[in-house]
Amino acid sequence: xxxxxxxxxxxxxxxxxxxxxxxxxxxxxxxxxxxxxxxxxxxxxxxxxxxxxxxxxxxxxxxxxxxxxxxxxxxxxxxxxxxxxxxxxxxxxxxxxxxxxxxxxxxxxxxxxxxxxxxxxxxxxxxxxxxxxxxxxxxxxxxxxxxxxxxxxxxxxxxxxxxxxxxxxxxxxxxxxxxxxxxxxxxxxxxxxxxxxxxxxxxxxxxxxxxxxxxxxxxxxxxxxxxxxxxxxxxxxxxxxxxxxxxxxxxxxxxxxxxxxxxxxxxxxxxxxxxxxxxxxxxxxxxxxxxxxxxxxxxxxxxxxxxxxxxxxxxxxxxxxxxxxxxxxxxxxxxxxxxxxxxxxxxxxxxxxxxxxxxxxxxxxxxxxxxxxxxxxxxxxxxxxxxxxxxxxxxxxxxxxxxxxxxxxxxxxxxxxxxxxxxxxxxxxxxxxxxxxxxxxxxxxxxxxxxxxxxxxxxxxxxxxxxxxxxxxxxxxxxxxxxxxxxxxxxxxxxxxxxxxxxxx
Numbered sequence: 001x002x003x004x005x006x007x008x009x010x011x012x013x014x015x016x017x018x019x020x021x022x023x024x025x026x027x028x029x030x031x032x033x034x035x036x037x038x039x040x041x042x043x044x045x046x047x048x049x050x051x052x053x054x055x056x057x058x059x060x061x062x063x064x065x066x067x068x069x070x071x072x073x074x075x076x077x078x079x080x081x082x083x084x085x086x087x088x089x090x091x092x093x094x095x096x097x098x099x100x101x102x103x104x105x106x107x108x109x110x111x112x113x114x115x116x117x118x119x120x121x122x123x124x125x126x127x128x129x130x131x132x133x134x135x136x137x138x139x140x141x142x143x144x145x146x147x148x149x150x151x152x153x154x155x156x157x158x159x160x161x162x163x164x165x166x167x168x169x170x171x172x173x174x175x176x177x178x179x180x181x182x183x184x185x186x187x188x189x190x191x192x193x194x195x196x197x198x199x200x201x202x203x204x205x206x207x208x209x210x211x212x213x214x215x216x217x218x219x220x221x222x223x224x225x226x227x228x229x230x231x232x233x234x235x236x237x238x239x240x241x242x243x244x245x246x247x248x249x250x251x252x253x254x255x256x257x258x259x260x261x262x263x264x265x266x267x268x269x270x271x272x273x274x275x276x277x278x279x280x281x282x283x284x285x286x287x288x289x290x291x292x293x294x295x296x297x298x299x300x301x302x303x304x305x306x307x308x309x310x311x312x313x314x315x316x317x318x319x320x321x322x323x324x325x326x327x328x329x330x331x332x333x334x335x336x337x338x339x340x341x342x343x344x345x346x347x348x349x350x351x352x353x354x355x356x357x358x359x360x361x362x363x364x365x366x367x368x369x370x371x372x373x374x375x376x377x378x379x380x381x382x383x384x385x386x387x388x389x390x391x392x393x394x395x396x397x398x399x400x401x402x403x404x405x406x407x408x409x410x411x412x413x414x415x416x417x418x419x420x421x422x423x424x425x426x427x428x429x430x431x432x433x434x435x436x437x438x439x440x441x442x443x444x445x446x447x448x449x450x451x452x453x454x455x456x457x458x459x460x461x462x463x464x465x466x467x468x469x470x471x472x473x474x475x476x477x478x479x480x481x482x483x484x485x486x487x488x489x490x491x492x493x494x495x496x497x498x499x500x501x502x503x504x505x
Contacts, residue, residue: 276306
């Protein structure tokens, strides 16, 4: 596509944030921006401001550029100046609101977006963004109202339908959620996101007949398409491999789901067939520890010859016709001694001490929540139990930095190079306590006792009730009774932990 064509395509998408103003110089600046000539655009804008520092439309454009490059403080400064120069322009307040949202200043962001709505009450995208902010604050009735208003103003505004459906799930209005998912699909049957969101809704409701076919739409999403294998070789149909055949299994976006669906590899393996796994770098060494995997290659590297291929999450459609009976032959990852040995010195064990791994912060994409985060303070009582040693399983140094003043929780982050290291550390532990994350899957796949602390909006795997799961026999579920409230969960964990006794070898 030529630069001119790209600019032509970009113009309608960017019009809302850039604005529609007829200044010849501003039009030229916009054109440079839309064509991706950002440095030239910035220099040109600076020259315009030298001659006239009160050009609010130029300040707006520079603010957008600063925001998209992550310079949110500079963006706020530029856009605030623009609003002072033109306090009647809703676009400026909208853009400023988005910058404040990016800075997690939710109340201030809402104020600016509502100011934009007071100047232009017909803009669906502004209502939509206020709805997102209300949902982030846990104000779901208000969020629903704003998403509904976005739809009222533009019945074709697709994103509002799926977010409204997600709000209704939180409010346990299941029939309403189903209606809006189906309405989103009817608006644009070729758009993958509504189909995928609908599939998660159906899976959570254990409606697998329809869910798995809808789940296929994930492969058309940008995040998944980048990992998709493009090949004329046939898609694996689930039948046991024959002698001499080679199957390429493609891991997908989620570490946790890649670990989860690896359980099915042993059911298709033939001793004279070859199974190759195409994995994320962090998972390569772990998948090398699966007894039925012959070779692991890294995503993006040249692939060896194969006869068939399958995305790993497609095993769900092949082998899980319902969610009541799920194969769980565990452990299905068995670590070599040379991977475990370095951890024997790092994590000392004895019969008198209970060794616990703790993972409290996870980024994920479960509907309306972007993180599963249990405050450390809520679990303070765990560290006070006698003869207990607690280790952090957070691989991120920045997250683990919060432990530096707390000698009761030992930080292992500097020793983790990949997920195989995390697995090796787990084998030295009696219990894993974690928020909903790949850590929970890893412990379950290793058949290590794990207590999975579920936020109100959690992965579809864990259904909507009960403290046990058919996916992992060693896992126990602890559920939030209401959104964002961890105290009751942690009280239950502490009570159960006081009576916990490690299994003897």
